[in-house]
Amino acid sequence: MRVLFSSLSAYGHFFQLLPLAVAARERGDEVLFATGEVRHQLLSGLGLTPVLAGRSTDEVVGDAVGAVRAEHPDFDQLAQERQLELISTRFSRLMPQAFVDALRPVFAENRPDLVVHGGYCPGPGLAAAVDGIPALCHGTGRARADDDQRMASTAVVLREYAAELGVSLPDEYAVHLGNTFLDICPPSMQNPHFLATADRVELRPVPFNPPAELPGWVRTRDRGRPLVYLTMGTESDSVEMLRHAIDGLSTLDVDVLVATGKLPVEALGEVPANVVVEAWVPQADLLPYTDLVVHHGGNGTTFSAMSAGRPQLFLQNKPGPDQLLNADMVVEAGAAQRLLLEEVDAEAVADRARALLGDGARRDAATAIADEIAGMPAPEAIAARLKSYT
Template sequence: MRLIFTSLASYGHLYPLLPLAVAARSAGHDVVFATAADFHPTVEKAGLEPVDVGLTIQDAFMAQYDGDLRKRNEVSPAELEATIARVFSRVLPDRFIADLDAVFAKQLPDLVVYEIGNPGGAFAAMKAGIPAMGHGFGRVATGGIADGIRKAVEEHAIELGITGEERFSWGNPFVDICPPSVQSPEFLAGARRLPLRPVGWSEPGDLPAGVAGRSRPLVYLTLGTTPMSQAHLLTSAISALAALDADVLVATGPSVDVASLGEVPANVRLEAWVPQSELLPHVDLVVHHGGSGTTLGAFTAGVPQLVLPQGADQFSNAEAVAAAGVGDQLVGDAVTTEAVREKAQRLLTDSAVADAVRALAAEVAAMPSPDEVAAQLPDYV
């Protein structure tokens, strides 16, 4: 069977699809991964064949602001939300549709697996009459800007002649990597779910020295891979966590210059990048932005979380973490050095949180593996 997987060109959107794509290839299927060229090296490292479609999220926004992303700070919140909705409902989907149409003409797949943030993959497949399947990248966010984007996508779908009773994936099956107990109830009520255990994916690499064999807790701090102004928040969080009787490992990400953070206390280590999926099982607490990859990775590894959401689906993830009792959140002006320190200290020692974390990790472990789900894919053609 020939399969085309397609996702937006972003770590948080692409990584969640790789375990199933690799499992499908291992099961003997012909697998191609369609995304923008910037992420082809990542696809190739997973042993998959890439094909160039779409454009990066960064390039899509650059086009909206005449090549100067600083202009985003000059518009009202309403104008910014409208631009975000346009990028994810029009700009990116239209490019993916056009590029995938050309790919389908050359190599007609039996099934298209599209990442749910990439509706262009769904639209291209449905227009071509090819069976399609959605694939989640985390908890399905509802409310706020997520609903605005979804409404704009639905309007675009109707214009293309695509309709479906189920508002999250147009009636297509949906590979859901979020454990049901923390998934959106609204989504659970209507989706044709195909559960899949969230399997962490990161490019191979060595763990930083000293991760194993420690005598005190290890706190992992990350604000993800999405470009944004993060240095000030990292500086504040580092100051808070350094006051704990713990070691602190900070993944600064690609948008922060490590040198800009200055001198750090002796118990803090700065790394531009770490193999997160390999690191999490060694961690005692994750302090992070609420990205889906880190949130689900901590669920899987059984690690408490302190979430400092900054945008997108991060607020929804933070609320789910707090509601499940597996962590806590600090939002907006509540993110102070003292508050971060106090919350982190409690999460490192709270037995009720530890019990909830273990229960959620057990729920994740009981979900079907990528190999098990890959074996079911021919049933959806």
């Protein structure tokens, strides 16, 4: 069977689909993965066939911002939430269209038996619908409320584009296109309405990172002293946010490992002796050695920390809707605390981290989440069922 997976190239979306794609390949299926060229080398190394599709999120956001500014000369005076709504609405047309335009020629030459598209990447699913190819929607996190203002505005734009393609969308959760939903969110933490109404199949979220070595000191250090992992994600360039967190965490009796992502390590300047700064670390391999994860709330880090049973401290780095949703979800489950953008400073970070490290109830809640995740069907089990959806 030939299966084509497709997602945005951003790590928080791309990595979530890889465990199932690899499991399908290991079963003997021919697996193609359509995404941005930046991920193609990794895909090839995993034995998956890369296909060029979509555009980078930064590029599409840039185009969306330019178009919105042209239509709204008062853009800079608008409330931030309104700015994000306008950009998101334009993005909701540009990104799906980029995938449809790229994939329909691919389908004509190398037609897959099944398409698996990311939960917030409907373009591949639309292309599949136009060409009569069965499709599944692979979740990347908790489902947003369908009446959420941004989801509602996105649905309007998506329906208009789908109608142009001759595709009708369901009344609810249009972004999932009515496809069976592979749900990586533990049921106890999922949107109750979505849980009750969606055609969903549980799929265990499995932390993933490219093969790499952990820094040697992580394995050999004294485990009696807590290790705090700090990251603002691979795409953050906020020196100020990381410095607040470093300055606060370093006052505690802990070791701190910082991953800077695209931000140059040297941009952070001098750091205290109990802080180690790396450009990148193999997060999935690191998490079992950590005692607390301090981060921005991206899908990948949130679900990886949940799977590892680690308490989390969310620092709002920018008003990304998924980040706020993830923070609320884990806080409500009793396994985390959060600081909003305006609340983040060194003292607040230190106070929240200290409380989390000493809070047995939150550690127990994090362990309970990990236990629930461990009981969900593994990617290998779902890979064995993919043919039934063709």
